[in-house]
Amino acid sequence: MSYSELLHKEAIRPFLLEMRIGLEKESQRVDLAGNLAQSDHPKTLGSRTFHPYIQTDFAETQVELITPVTNSPKEALRKLAMIHDVIYRSMNPEEMLWPLSMPPALPDDEEQIMIAKLKTKEDVLYRRYLAKVYGKRKQMVSGIHVNIELGQKFMTTLHQLENSPVSLAAFRTQVYLHLTQQYLHYRYVYTYLFGASPLPEKNYCLSDAPHDYVRSIRNSKAGYQNKEALHVSFESFDQYCQDLKQLVAQGKLIEEKEFYSAVRLRQGKGEEYLEDAIRYIELRNVDLNPFEAIGINEEQLVFIQVFLLYLLTQEAPSDVDAFLQLGEQYNQQVAMEHPEKESALQEEVIRIIDELVALVKELDLPVEQEWLRKWQKMARHPQATLASEYIAKLKNQTQHELATQLGRQYHEKAWAHPYQLAGYRSMELSTQIMMFDAIQKGVTVEVLDEVDQFIKLTYDGQTEYVKKANMTSKDNYVVPLIMENKVVTKKVLAASHFRVPQGAEYQDLASALRDYPKYAQGKVVIKPKSTNYGLGITIFKEAMSQADYQKALEIAFKEDIDVLVEEYFAGTEYRFFVINGQTKAIMLRVPANVKGDGLHSIRELVEQKNQDILRGTHHRYPLEKIQLGDIEALMLKEQGYDFETILPKDVTAWLRENSNISTGGDSIDMTDEIPDDYKQIAAQAVEALGAKISGIDLIIPDYHQSATAPDAYGIIEANFNPAMHMHAYPYEGKGRRLTLEVLQMLFPTLKI
Numbered sequence: 001m002s003y004s005e006l007l008h009k010e011a012i013r014p015f016l017l018e019m020r021i022g023l024e025k026e027s028q029r030v031d032l033a034g035n036l037a038q039s040d041h042p043k044t045l046g047s048r049t050f051h052p053y054i055q056t057d058f059a060e061t062q063v064e065l066i067t068p069v070t071n072s073p074k075e076a077l078r079k080l081a082m083i084h085d086v087i088y089r090s091m092n093p094e095e096m097l098w099p100l101s102m103p104p105a106l107p108d109d110e111e112q113i114m115i116a117k118l119k120t121k122e123d124v125l126y127r128r129y130l131a132k133v134y135g136k137r138k139q140m141v142s143g144i145h146v147n148i149e150l151g152q153k154f155m156t157t158l159h160q161l162e163n164s165p166v167s168l169a170a171f172r173t174q175v176y177l178h179l180t181q182q183y184l185h186y187r188y189v190y191t192y193l194f195g196a197s198p199l200p201e202k203n204y205c206l207s208d209a210p211h212d213y214v215r216s217i218r219n220s221k222a223g224y225q226n227k228e229a230l231h232v233s234f235e236s237f238d239q240y241c242q243d244l245k246q247l248v249a250q251g252k253l254i255e256e257k258e259f260y261s262a263v264r265l266r267q268g269k270g271e272e273y274l275e276d277a278i279r280y281i282e283l284r285n286v287d288l289n290p291f292e293a294i295g296i297n298e299e300q301l302v303f304i305q306v307f308l309l310y311l312l313t314q315e316a317p318s319d320v321d322a323f324l325q326l327g328e329q330y331n332q333q334v335a336m337e338h339p340e341k342e343s344a345l346q347e348e349v350i351r352i353i354d355e356l357v358a359l360v361k362e363l364d365l366p367v368e369q370e371w372l373r374k375w376q377k378m379a380r381h382p383q384a385t386l387a388s389e390y391i392a393k394l395k396n397q398t399q400h401e402l403a404t405q406l407g408r409q410y411h412e413k414a415w416a417h418p419y420q421l422a423g424y425r426s427m428e429l430s431t432q433i434m435m436f437d438a439i440q441k442g443v444t445v446e447v448l449d450e451v452d453q454f455i456k457l458t459y460d461g462q463t464e465y466v467k468k469a470n471m472t473s474k475d476n477y478v479v480p481l482i483m484e485n486k487v488v489t490k491k492v493l494a495a496s497h498f499r500v501p502q503g504a505e506y507q508d509l510a511s512a513l514r515d516y517p518k519y520a521q522g523k524v525v526i527k528p529k530s531t532n533y534g535l536g537i538t539i540f541k542e543a544m545s546q547a548d549y550q551k552a553l554e555i556a557f558k559e560d561i562d563v564l565v566e567e568y569f570a571g572t573e574y575r576f577f578v579i580n581g582q583t584k585a586i587m588l589r590v591p592a593n594v595k596g597d598g599l600h601s602i603r604e605l606v607e608q609k610n611q612d613i614l615r616g617t618h619h620r621y622p623l624e625k626i627q628l629g630d631i632e633a634l635m636l637k638e639q640g641y642d643f644e645t646i647l648p649k650d651v652t653a654w655l656r657e658n659s660n661i662s663t664g665g666d667s668i669d670m671t672d673e674i675p676d677d678y679k680q681i682a683a684q685a686v687e688a689l690g691a692k693i694s695g696i697d698l699i700i701p702d703y704h705q706s707a708t709a710p711d712a713y714g715i716i717e718a719n720f721n722p723a724m725h726m727h728a729y730p731y732e733g734k735g736r737r738l739t740l741e742v743l744q745m746l747f748p749t750l751k752i
Contacts, residue, residue: 018151185327503566528560534660592664596647669733695722
């Protein structure tokens with residue numbers, strides 16, 4: 001049976017779009033005025049010799065972003081967006097990525113183009129060879145390479161349906177060869193639809209510059225192609241490999257990778273051609289989409305997927321070499337046509353797109369109907385293609401102005417929330433920051449469970465599993481169980497002679513109410529036994545009514561079945577963050593508050609304060625928004641206020657007694673102000689609990705006095721999953737990148 005017949009079989013339907021996708025995106029670094037950057041590759045990015053995500057291509061200014069292999073277009077784009085955020089915020093803030101495939105204006109003297117400063121001698125010599133043979137200017141073109149591996153289930157099912165006599169590996173090679181032959185012939189369809197390099201900037205084309213707009217300089221002979229027409233046959237994999245070897249032996253190529261075909265036949269990483277079968281194909285003809293911050297969108301990747309399925313249904317050519325040579329001519333013709341004018345191959349484009357859309361519907365593929373209609377419109381109307389859309393923007397401005405404007409938009413977007421990681425903004429903020437730091441330093445990151453904040457980190461052959469950014473293998477399982485139980489925590493610390501509050505534990509409201517006389521004079525804290533983030537906590541510094549006492553208990557019992565009523569320590573609460581035996585950060589957390597202006601109500605002042613870009617919800621921002629609930633109402637009542645009170649100028653109203661950032665508090669870094677003896681107390685207390693990573697809360701009346709003075713401190717809580725984002729982005733003071741400290745602990749050889 002033909003591939004077309006096989007694709008219509010029910011058995012293979014579920015696996016048609018199960019393709020593994022990896023992206024490689026090149027971009028030039030420029031300053032905010034659109035001039036080629038003069039700086040070196042960012043030093044914050046670890047060693048580019050082995051960096052799994054961010055490397056340099058030909059030039060020192062040309063970064064290459066490499067996604068891990070993913071299972072869908074959507075996931076591939078998430079990964080690319082993630083790496084994009086890392087490269088943007090690792091570069092000089094006054095630099096951005098040029099959004100076009102064609103480079104920005106190049107120096108008059110091409111010797112001023114700096115070849116990538118790589119450590120490996122072979123890599124440097126290879127780039128010098130390219131500069132000598134092709135010139136440096138042509139090397140500055142950028143694009144996206146789309147690596148496609150047909151799904152394992154797809155291949156095995158197709159193999160079974162055909163009853164092929166050859167092995168699965170040999171069959172896979174046959175399929176990839178057929179796809180490659182068809183893609184090389186019909187790639188002009190992609191060039192027509194999504195070509196996006198219609199115009200060079202200064203000093204790119206010195207002799208072969210087009211005289212008018214075109215669809216894609218990059219995909220034409222004026223783009224980056226081999227210095228002469230090289231014959232490499234795609235009739236069989238063996239012939240392909242033999243031809244490449246012969247070209248290298250003849251000195252026409254320095255090595256196989258110098259063959260710049262629009263499709264590359266690929267094997268496993270580190271494998272050589274010849275003996276092994278084809279594992280995947282690399283499509284190399286994708287221009288950067290200037291209207292996408294990351295250079296490509298889901299529509300384009302889905303088109304490539306269904307285009308490949310369509311090509312699989314086409315008949316094999318009788319003369320492969322002639323078929324591919326004709327495809328080369330077609331692509332050159334389409335690439336150099338004016339984007340707004342009908343193509344010489346317009347009828348063919350319309351036929352192919354109509355057949356592709358019909359195939360999508362026959363196979364009931366989950367493709368957006370809007371995209372199908374759009375592709376048909378683009379086929380019939382050149383003005384709807386990407387290149388036409390782009391040059392329409394050039395009617396009233398130069399390409400340099402447009403590209404600079406777009407680049408600055410993407411730059412601003414990347415820096416708008418520097419504490420978040422694109423693609424993964426739904427995750428808890430500390431985890432986002434850890435992922436950013438790991439990627440930046442060259443640690444491989446895999447998200448195992450997005451909801452549970454579970455990630456896998458790999459570096460230099462070592463693998464570590466991390467939950468919520470700081471729960472690691474370095475802590476014994478029992479440690480979080482101890483800290484989760486506040487009563488046990490107190491007993492362990494008291495046994496090691498640390499000062500902790502006295503109190504009682506209650507399992508029901510009635511028994512706690514019976515003990516009201518013990519606490520009537522106040523100076524108590526009422527809180528759930530096991531909850532985190534300061535939820536359900538009420539503090540009474542003075543005498544309290546039985547009604548208020550009961551209300552506080554009810555609030556606490558909403559959060560846990562066990563409630564603690566404890567001694568209140570007077571003083572200021574500080575969060576000490578201990579990692580591997582050392583206090584790495586200290587935070588003063590000021591309870592949720594607003595300051596009056598004599599004009600607005602407390603409710604309005606809260607709304608104004610919540611507009612701060614650092615404030616958000618669900619721990620995705622460095623600061624949490626202030627809430628207006630029962631606890632806040634009770635707190636205001638004690639001060640004689642309610643939500644509608646107009647607060648006098650410069651008078652502060654407190655909406656929470658507890659100082660947790662998670663309940664709207666302000667974070668102030670105090671690491672350099674607190675003396676070392678208190679830091680040692682915190683580190684020793686964490687050690688007594690058996691933890692490697694912990695947040696521990698100390699009440700200190702006056703940190704200027706010695707930590708050994710009577711009642712100099714009290715430890716009120718230890719936290720096995722302390723938030724790190726508030727230390728990285730404090731409301732006031734110096735940020736502390738604790739995620740880097742955790743990475744250093746996990747991977748001692750990692751250069752921070």
